[in-house]
Amino acid sequence: MPNAIPDMPSFSPTAVIGAALPRIDGPLKTTGSAQYASDYHFPGMVHAVPVCSTIANGKIRSLDVTRAQSMPGVVLILHHGNIAPLFRMAPGGHGGRTSEARPPFEDETVSYWGQYVALVVAETYEQAVAGAAAVQVQYDEEKPNVTTVLNDANPTVHTESKRGNTETAFPSAPIKVDETYVTPAETHNPMEMHATVATWDGKSFILYETSQGVVNHQHVMAETLGVPRENVQIITRFLGSGFGGKLFPWPHSALAAVTARQLNRPVKLVVSRKMMFTDVGHRPRTQQQMRIGATPDGKLVSLEQHYRNHTSLTDDIRENCGEATPFLYSVPNLQVTSALVRRNVGTPTPMRGPGAVPGLFALESAMDELAIKLNMDPVELRLKNDTLTDESSGKPFSSRHYKECLQTGAEKFGWAKRNSKIGSMRKGDVILGWGVAGASWGAFRGAAQTVVALKDDGTARVSCGTQDVGTGTYTVFAQVVSDRTGIPVNKIQVVLGDSSLVPGPTSGGSTATATVLPAIADAADNAVKVALTTAVKPASSPFAGKDPTTLSMTGGKVHIKTQPPETGVPYESLLKMANVAAANGEGQSGPMGAKAQEYSTHSFGAQFVEVEWDPGIARLRVSRVVTVIDGGRIINRITATNQIAGAVVMGVGMGLLEQTIYDQRNGIPINGNFADYLVSTCADMPKIDVTFLDHPDPVLGEYGARGIGEIGLAGVAPAITAAVYHATGVRVRELPVRIEDLLTSTITV
Numbered sequence: 001m002p003n004a005i006p007d008m009p010s011f012s013p014t015a016v017i018g019a020a021l022p023r024i025d026g027p028l029k030t031t032g033s034a035q036y037a038s039d040y041h042f043p044g045m046v047h048a049v050p051v052c053s054t055i056a057n058g059k060i061r062s063l064d065v066t067r068a069q070s071m072p073g074v075v076l077i078l079h080h081g082n083i084a085p086l087f088r089m090a091p092g093g094h095g096g097r098t099s100e101a102r103p104p105f106e107d108e109t110v111s112y113w114g115q116y117v118a119l120v121v122a123e124t125y126e127q128a129v130a131g132a133a134a135v136q137v138q139y140d141e142e143k144p145n146v147t148t149v150l151n152d153a154n155p156t157v158h159t160e161s162k163r164g165n166t167e168t169a170f171p172s173a174p175i176k177v178d179e180t181y182v183t184p185a186e187t188h189n190p191m192e193m194h195a196t197v198a199t200w201d202g203k204s205f206i207l208y209e210t211s212q213g214v215v216n217h218q219h220v221m222a223e224t225l226g227v228p229r230e231n232v233q234i235i236t237r238f239l240g241s242g243f244g245g246k247l248f249p250w251p252h253s254a255l256a257a258v259t260a261r262q263l264n265r266p267v268k269l270v271v272s273r274k275m276m277f278t279d280v281g282h283r284p285r286t287q288q289q290m291r292i293g294a295t296p297d298g299k300l301v302s303l304e305q306h307y308r309n310h311t312s313l314t315d316d317i318r319e320n321c322g323e324a325t326p327f328l329y330s331v332p333n334l335q336v337t338s339a340l341v342r343r344n345v346g347t348p349t350p351m352r353g354p355g356a357v358p359g360l361f362a363l364e365s366a367m368d369e370l371a372i373k374l375n376m377d378p379v380e381l382r383l384k385n386d387t388l389t390d391e392s393s394g395k396p397f398s399s400r401h402y403k404e405c406l407q408t409g410a411e412k413f414g415w416a417k418r419n420s421k422i423g424s425m426r427k428g429d430v431i432l433g434w435g436v437a438g439a440s441w442g443a444f445r446g447a448a449q450t451v452v453a454l455k456d457d458g459t460a461r462v463s464c465g466t467q468d469v470g471t472g473t474y475t476v477f478a479q480v481v482s483d484r485t486g487i488p489v490n491k492i493q494v495v496l497g498d499s500s501l502v503p504g505p506t507s508g509g510s511t512a513t514a515t516v517l518p519a520i521a522d523a524a525d526n527a528v529k530v531a532l533t534t535a536v537k538p539a540s541s542p543f544a545g546k547d548p549t550t551l552s553m554t555g556g557k558v559h560i561k562t563q564p565p566e567t568g569v570p571y572e573s574l575l576k577m578a579n580v581a582a583a584n585g586e587g588q589s590g591p592m593g594a595k596a597q598e599y600s601t602h603s604f605g606a607q608f609v610e611v612e613w614d615p616g617i618a619r620l621r622v623s624r625v626v627t628v629i630d631g632g633r634i635i636n637r638i639t640a641t642n643q644i645a646g647a648v649v650m651g652v653g654m655g656l657l658e659q660t661i662y663d664q665r666n667g668i669p670i671n672g673n674f675a676d677y678l679v680s681t682c683a684d685m686p687k688i689d690v691t692f693l694d695h696p697d698p699v700l701g702e703y704g705a706r707g708i709g710e711i712g713l714a715g716v717a718p719a720i721t722a723a724v725y726h727a728t729g730v731r732v733r734e735l736p737v738r739i740e741d742l743l744t745s746t747i748t749v
């Protein structure tokens with residue numbers, strides 16, 4: 001195995017770790033009994049509906065609520081003129097990260113279409129909608145700037161990474177690629193829309209939220225609302241996904257909360273699908289110039305990436321397109337720069353694989369173009385420039401098997417049968433295109449606490465203030481408790497999605513698994529120790545008076561270490577004898593330690609894509625994807641495969657369908673609905689073959705698991721455009737691939 005680390009801890013895999021275990025929360029979801037944020041109802045609850053701006057740039061001249069106020073059922077209308085006293089913002093800024101720097105209705109400026117300018121609260125949802133429509137707003141409008149070309153003059157340029165000297169290395173390189181790649185604004189479209197149901201009891205808030213981070217949400221809201229943290233509780237038991245859009249609080253949450261306090265009534269605010277396109281973030285548009293210089297035999301000598309992304313007028317959101325560029329390949333001369341340009345759009349936010357995913361579209365597309373110039377196989381080109389050292393930091397990778405991803409993928413896909421000549425491969429009367437691209441995403445861990453209770457009824461409970469986005473967090477946590485205690489998974493209760501639990505991490509950056517698993521293992525081990533100590537206490541116990549360190553617990557039975565587990569006694573019987581309701585253990589994990597800091601930690605992958613192009617009717621389909629993921633140890637084969645397959649489906653959308661289109665005249669996202677914003681559906685889904693290499697990461701935590709929420713999307717789009725080029729001879733450098741782009745193809749069947 002490459003890159004072995006001498007003092008690698010020993011792994012002790014058991015049957016439950018790596019098992020193909022269905023989601024333990026699946027029955028609740030499929031029977032409709034899982035409660036999502038907007039499913040909560042309370043007596044006396046009122047409904048809040050935002051009024052959205054109908055201009056994208058300008059100022060509110062007047063806002064007349066007279067008519068709305070007299071409408072049936074309307075109880076409150078908030079706007080710039082009356083909201084200030086409702087916020088009791090604590091001094092010293094936020095205790096966490098927010099999505100938008102500015103509080104709602106802060107002034108009369110409008111900087112994007114659909115911006116909240118007022119909030120109407122009424123007895124029923126219908127009355128609130130009618131009231132919102134009756135608020136009369138007049139604007140002083142200026143022409144908005146939603147120009148898609150990001151060539152603004154003289155933006156501030158930041159150097160993100162630099163080594164060697166590209167200024168001399170690129171011009172003198174024998175083979176050069178110098179192209180610009182564009183990815184559009186994309187909007188998160190989880191099934192579940194953002195929502196807040198806020199309650200206030202005169203002292204404390206409970207907010208039922210769609211949050212990828214209940215603890216961060218609590219910290220932000222406590223400061224926004226000017227109350228101590230213990231007076232804000234955030235509940236997110238289930239999420240209908242988020243894709244990053246729900247990482248940090250958006251203004252609707254604070255609006256619902258201040259309304260609940262003002263009226264002393266529960267308030268429900270559901271962000272509509274239309275508002276999802278303007279008020280709760282998006283992946284910003286990127287424009288990336290790539291320059292690669294190479295020797296004639298395919299060794300990289302110079303690599304440059306100069307990217308820009310759009311951001312809003314009020315926040316500086318950088319889409320980190322150079323996430324993978326500095327370390328994916330060996331190259332002595334490198335430079336990555338970034339710049340922001342402002343547009344009249346809502347504030348962007350992370351979306352699955354932020355930065356890396358659009359960045360790899362550019363890098364891996366340029367690598368494919370280089371392979372063609374070199375007349376070299378694109379897999380071969382990548383293998384040739386592989387490295388086991390992160391050349392941006394000089395650190396070795398903790399575990400990098402990119403080469404194996406490419407080789408395994410090539411074998412599974414049948415890459416050896418590829419004829420590189422454009423349009424040369426046929427299946428019946430369609431043309432086949434085969435493309436490949438690499439994938440990468442960072443691997444990190446943070447801090448978490450957990451509590452494990454082994455109960456006297458033979459069940460166990462594990463709790464943590466984190467949440468399950470739908471990815472399988474509930475299930476993998478139960479697996480770890482089962483692994484440490486031998487208690488079967490169906491007797492383990494997992495409690496998440498509540499900020500009043502011991503603090504857990506945000507479900508973001510594919511870090512939650514690596515962060516929490518060590519803390520659960522720690523808590524479970526401590527709970528077992530407590531159970532053993534308890535087992536020696538009662539006089540009726542067969543272990544009475546023994547030294548607890550001579551005992552072990554196997555398969556839920558306490559026994560003498562030197563004797564077989566079958567001789568033991570179920571731990572719950574011993575707890576009952578001792579009159580103890582539960583053996584409780586606390587556990588914690590921290591960010592990567594000093595040892596881990598000596599390594600560069602990332603996941604890798606390879607995407608192999610087949611497209612079918614029917615030039616007779618101009619039909620393009622992605623027909624087959626082989627994806628190989630080096631994501632550390634896999635804890636659950638079903639949930640992990642779902643994550644990657646789902647990301648590949650999203651990648652088909654990124655390649656062929658997804659784009660938020662802003663009307664150039666008025667800044668309206670004209671496809672801001674589920675019918676016109678196309679995401680891939682079952683009918684678009686190719687045959688997907690997911691393979692995990694399953695090499696545990698030796699520095700990230702004792703199970704060696706890295707996150708896999710995002711890596712599956714990386715590399716799909718550039719593999720699609722490479723396959724499209726192979727089929728049609730048309731190189732598409734601006735996503736998504738449109739049929740219009742392919743009509744210039746001269747290939748016929």
Ligand code: MOS
Nearest residue numbers: 244351352508509
């Ligand atoms: Mo992910 S974009 O960190 O939800």
